[in-house]
Amino acid sequence: MSTSNHSSNKKAGQDKVNGTKTMNKKQLKLWFLIPLIVFIGLIAMLYMRLGKPTDIVTNTALERPVPAFELPLLSDTSRIITNDNLPNKPFLMNIWGSWCPTCIIEHPFLMQLEERGVNLVGINYKDEIGDALGYLNRGGDPFSMSIQDLSGQFALDLGLTGAPETFVVDGEGIIRQHIIGEINESNWQSRIAPCLMVLNDANNNNVSLDMSQVGEVCQ
Amino acid sequence: MLITELGYFALLAAFILAILQVVLPTIGVMRDYVAWQRLAPSLAWAQFAAMIISFAALMAGFYYNDFSLVYVTQHSNTLLPWYYKLSATWGGHEGSLLLWMTIMATWCALVSYFSRGLPLSMRARVLVILAGVQMMMLAMLIFTSSPFDRTLPNLPVDGADLNPVLQDFGLIIHPPMLYMGYVGLVVPFAFCMAALWEGRLDAVWTRWSRPWALAAWGFLTVGIALGSWWAYYELGWGGWWFWDPVENASLMPWLAGTALLHSLAVTEKRGVFKAWTIMLAIFSFALSLLGTFLVRSGVITSVHSFAADPTRGLVILVILGVIIGGGLLMFAVRGWRLTVESQYQLISRESFLVINNVILLISTLVVLLGTLYPIIADSFNLGQVSVGPPYFNALFVPLTWLLLIAMGMGSNIRWKKDSRPLLGAGMVIAASSVVLAAIIAYFVSPSAMLNIGVTLAISFWVLLWMVVDFRDKTKNAPNRFKGLRQLRLSYWGQQIAHIGVIVAVIGVAFTTTLSIERDVALGPNDSVHVQGYDFVVKDFQEVRGSNFDATQAAVAISKDGRAVTTLYPEKRNFIISMMPMTEASIDASLLRDVYVALGEPIAEDSHEWAFRIYVKPLIRWIWLGALIMAFGAALSIFDSRYRIKKTKTLTPIAPKPSEFATVTDLDTSSAKIGEK
Numbered sequence: 001m002s003t004s005n006h007s008s009n010k011k012a013g014q015d016k017v018n019g020t021k022t023m024n025k026k027q028l029k030l031w032f033l034i035p036l037i038v039f040i041g042l043i044a045m046l047y048m049r050l051g052k053p054t055d056i057v058t059n060t061a062l063e064r065p066v067p068a069f070e071l072p073l074l075s076d077t078s079r080i081i082t083n084d085n086l087p088n089k090p091f092l093m094n095i096w097g098s099w100c101p102t103c104i105i106e107h108p109f110l111m112q113l114e115e116r117g118v119n120l121v122g123i124n125y126k127d128e129i130g131d132a133l134g135y136l137n138r139g140g141d142p143f144s145m146s147i148q149d150l151s152g153q154f155a156l157d158l159g160l161t162g163a164p165e166t167f168v169v170d171g172e173g174i175i176r177q178h179i180i181g182e183i184n185e186s187n188w189q190s191r192i193a194p195c196l197m198v199l200n201d202a203n204n205n206n207v208s209l210d211m212s213q214v215g216e217v218c219q
Numbered sequence: 220m221l222i223t224e225l226g227y228f229a230l231l232a233a234f235i236l237a238i239l240q241v242v243l244p245t246i247g248v249m250r251d252y253v254a255w256q257r258l259a260p261s262l263a264w265a266q267f268a269a270m271i272i273s274f275a276a277l278m279a280g281f282y283y284n285d286f287s288l289v290y291v292t293q294h295s296n297t298l299l300p301w302y303y304k305l306s307a308t309w310g311g312h313e314g315s316l317l318l319w320m321t322i323m324a325t326w327c328a329l330v331s332y333f334s335r336g337l338p339l340s341m342r343a344r345v346l347v348i349l350a351g352v353q354m355m356m357l358a359m360l361i362f363t364s365s366p367f368d369r370t371l372p373n374l375p376v377d378g379a380d381l382n383p384v385l386q387d388f389g390l391i392i393h394p395p396m397l398y399m400g401y402v403g404l405v406v407p408f409a410f411c412m413a414a415l416w417e418g419r420l421d422a423v424w425t426r427w428s429r430p431w432a433l434a435a436w437g438f439l440t441v442g443i444a445l446g447s448w449w450a451y452y453e454l455g456w457g458g459w460w461f462w463d464p465v466e467n468a469s470l471m472p473w474l475a476g477t478a479l480l481h482s483l484a485v486t487e488k489r490g491v492f493k494a495w496t497i498m499l500a501i502f503s504f505a506l507s508l509l510g511t512f513l514v515r516s517g518v519i520t521s522v523h524s525f526a527a528d529p530t531r532g533l534v535i536l537v538i539l540g541v542i543i544g545g546g547l548l549m550f551a552v553r554g555w556r557l558t559v560e561s562q563y564q565l566i567s568r569e570s571f572l573v574i575n576n577v578i579l580l581i582s583t584l585v586v587l588l589g590t591l592y593p594i595i596a597d598s599f600n601l602g603q604v605s606v607g608p609p610y611f612n613a614l615f616v617p618l619t620w621l622l623l624i625a626m627g628m629g630s631n632i633r634w635k636k637d638s639r640p641l642l643g644a645g646m647v648i649a650a651s652s653v654v655l656a657a658i659i660a661y662f663v664s665p666s667a668m669l670n671i672g673v674t675l676a677i678s679f680w681v682l683l684w685m686v687v688d689f690r691d692k693t694k695n696a697p698n699r700f701k702g703l704r705q706l707r708l709s710y711w712g713q714q715i716a717h718i719g720v721i722v723a724v725i726g727v728a729f730t731t732t733l734s735i736e737r738d739v740a741l742g743p744n745d746s747v748h749v750q751g752y753d754f755v756v757k758d759f760q761e762v763r764g765s766n767f768d769a770t771q772a773a774v775a776i777s778k779d780g781r782a783v784t785t786l787y788p789e790k791r792n793f794i795i796s797m798m799p800m801t802e803a804s805i806d807a808s809l810l811r812d813v814y815v816a817l818g819e820p821i822a823e824d825s826h827e828w829a830f831r832i833y834v835k836p837l838i839r840w841i842w843l844g845a846l847i848m849a850f851g852a853a854l855s856i857f858d859s860r861y862r863i864k865k866t867k868t869l870t871p872i873a874p875k876p877s878e879f880a881t882v883t884d885l886d887t888s889s890a891k892i893g894e895k
Contacts (some may be wrong), residue, residue, distance in 0.1 A: 025555075028555045029551075031555070032494070032551045032555045033499060034548040035501075035551070036544070036548055036550070036551045039505075040544065043536065043540045044369045046536055047533075099454070104798050104799070126238060127816055127831055128738050128831065129829075130738070130740060130818040130819050130820075130821050130828070130829025131694050131819050133821070133822070134819015135799070135819065136819055137797060137820075138819075203825070
């Protein structure tokens with residue numbers, strides 16, 4: 001039935017696989033092992049990712065100053081905000097959009113954070129101004145200010161993967177933590193609050209940050 | 220409620236039946252106990268019944284508001300209309316997994332029904348592999364995420380809300396369709412595994428698995444199209460594809476599945492690429508499992524993934540490792556013995572199908588890399604870039620063009636060797652399609668000629684080759700009509716599916732290039748002019764649904780003074796979850812959609828609202844094309860060549876040279892590699 005099996009000796013025929021090209025049997029076997037090896041590698045990689053906290057993955061903007069920007073204020077687009085207008089105390093920078101379902105879920109918790117005195121700066125990401133303002137009117141405005149990032153360029157500079165995401169920025173304007181996905185009571189307690197506390201302590205006592213401590217609690 | 224308890228027992232029963240379906244026929248196969256092998260189909264049916272009971276019980280739990288179930292409490296409430304209560308069954312993680320497994324059991328039952336004519340040893344093996352997959356998935360469902368967990372003793376009075384985004388007709392049908400496709404890819408996988416396990420060197424099993432691959436692919440096509448359509452009208456931002464990880468998770472198995480369909484054709488007809496086909500079958504199913512993994516584990520955060528859970532992710536990873544790792548191990552141990560049964564020349568359909576496979580595989584890898592990049596970058600401590608639509612579009616558009624160019628030519632070329640003088644015909648067709656496309660593109664939109672022009676030229680290229688092929692295939696018939704009637708159903712299926720691809724591609728090109736989007740603030744009696752249409756806001760009304768309040772605008776649309784329609788976009792506020800939702804209103808037609816979405820009031824107490832208006836030409840073609848593709852797949856499935864005949868001895872023993880291995884010569888030609 002096949003060109004390779006002319007041989008009357010069945011065994012010899014089987015050794016001459018792959019048509020007329022008589023490839024070395026061992027070599028051939030190796031080729032068929034490759035997919036398995038690649039797959040094992042992939043699984044190992046996925047497994048290593050699983051062990052880590054899943055809400056923090058990126059590190060492009062980490063340990064760097066907030067990228068330079070000149071963007072309009074959401075509530076009054078004639079006013080242009082730059083890095084100089086950012087708070088000089090540690091704060092959270094939250095990227096949100098009225099179109100983003102997870103942001104809507106996250107919103108009540110942001111309101112709670114504001115009540116607890118956390119300083120939040122909003123980056124309104126690729127949103128319609130009408131939608132965005134209506135969203136804040138309805139759900140409440142937890143942000144000390146919201147900056148309009150219509151083109152998404154600023155968010156791209158920050159290394160955004162999707163909304164919502166939150167950056168913890170220290171008093172010097174350096175990004176210390178990046179949370180992907182919603183923030184809620186659980187990751188607030190376990191990751192964000194400890195980090196913010198270290199940054200606040202350093203800022204209030206006017207001492208420079210203990211980098212090993214920052215590395216430990218913020219990442 | 221007692222009925223949900225019954226559902227839980229049925230689920231446990233299905234799990235035990237799946238274990239039996241793995242163990243007993245396996246012993247039967249190893250010891251040659253025919254009676255034990257015969258148990259496989261019966262067990263498949265029993266398992267199917269158990270899964271249906273379990274699923275129906277959960278549905279009943281939703282219908283009768285059984286808030287003693289955590290899952291029901293989290294996804295439903297008494298205010299929800301009854302049809303959303305039923306569809307809420309698959310609105311969350313646990314329920315959608317239960318749906319996955321119910322569909323799996325359905326495929327099992329279908330396989331055991333339609334494989335009656337198969338040799339018992341093969342039939343038993345296929346069902347064992349199917350049951351093996353089902354067994355692991357059921358174990359995960361029961362032990363990590365049972366939808367039948369109780370809230371007792373603190374029984375809530377009412378439940379939370381089903382996510383408003385999901386309260387929609389699209390959600391009723393989209394997941395089942397998509398899952399039919401996802402899960403359906405397990406069948407070709409099982410056939411490949413069974414063939415390797417049995418030590419089949421021939422390619423008969425490809426003929427048996429082709430209709431299953433077609434069916435799964437058809438469902439997947441419809442499922443993806445429904446998802447895209449749903450996102451388009453429900454999310455209110457007018458897009459139809461976002462390159463979101465969840466969408467990519469469904470696109471990857473589709474692309475690999477498309478490659479598999481074509482590769483199966485070559486292997487079945489010509490006996491070449493056997494190992495390649497098996498690889499593709501494993502790869503397609505791996506991608507559909509990986510899709511489940513990505514969406515459910517939180518490894519990648521997506522706009523869509525509401526709940527992410529790493530422990531479940533680990534379990535799915537183990538399952539993925541065992542199933543796909545096992546498949547690849549089998550492939551490594553046995554696959555190298557597969558034989559090549561024919562030769563082919565450079566100008567042959569085989570070559571073109573290689574091109575098809577290469578392009579589709581590259582596309583799959585493009586999507587896979589884009590989706591997994593955050594993970595890969597993290598593992599190797601590379602930095603991170605946001606992988607977004609620009610990356611995908613930049614690579615996907617040229618790949619699609621290349622694929623279509625190969626498609627036009629490839630489906631004309633003959634198997635093995637084509638020595639006809641095709642170059643001349645090709646030149647004529649190429650020239651005429653470019654001229655035709657240039658003329659049309661010029662009249663449609665002189666400003667954006669390139670994108671549309673190239674797409675149109677390639678589409679004409681494919682269509683004209685198709686005409687050539689129809690002429691060629693019918694030239695020996697007494698007249699054209701008779702000739703067309705003599706063509707096989709699978710041939711019609713192929714051509715229709717290819718037309719579907721063209722329709723969808725033209726839709727994509729026109730919509731992306733020529734859509735108009737306008738954001739305006741409008742109050743009562745304000746009007747705006749967009750792309751030849753006049754939009755006049757008549758009034759705003761407060762309306763009330765069973766579980767939401769809404770503001771509804773009436774927008775009259777006219778063109779050149781003639782009224783077209785009145786649209787009623789809504790802004791809904793869901794009472795229990797307090798979530799606002801945009802309900803867009805769309806005037807759809809084959810040539811263009813007019814789409815109006817209501818935003819928010821411009822300011823508090825303002826009578827002006829933000830409106831978003833789109834005019835989108837040919838957007839319906841995208842989904843229409845998908846439906847045509849699925850219809851083509853359905854036609855092919857019903858081709859009589861796939862019907863397995865039970866009476867082996869009555870069919871003539873002289874197969875045509877091109878069909879070297881049919882069911883008839885099974886017993887003589889299937890060389891066993893296991894015994895040495």
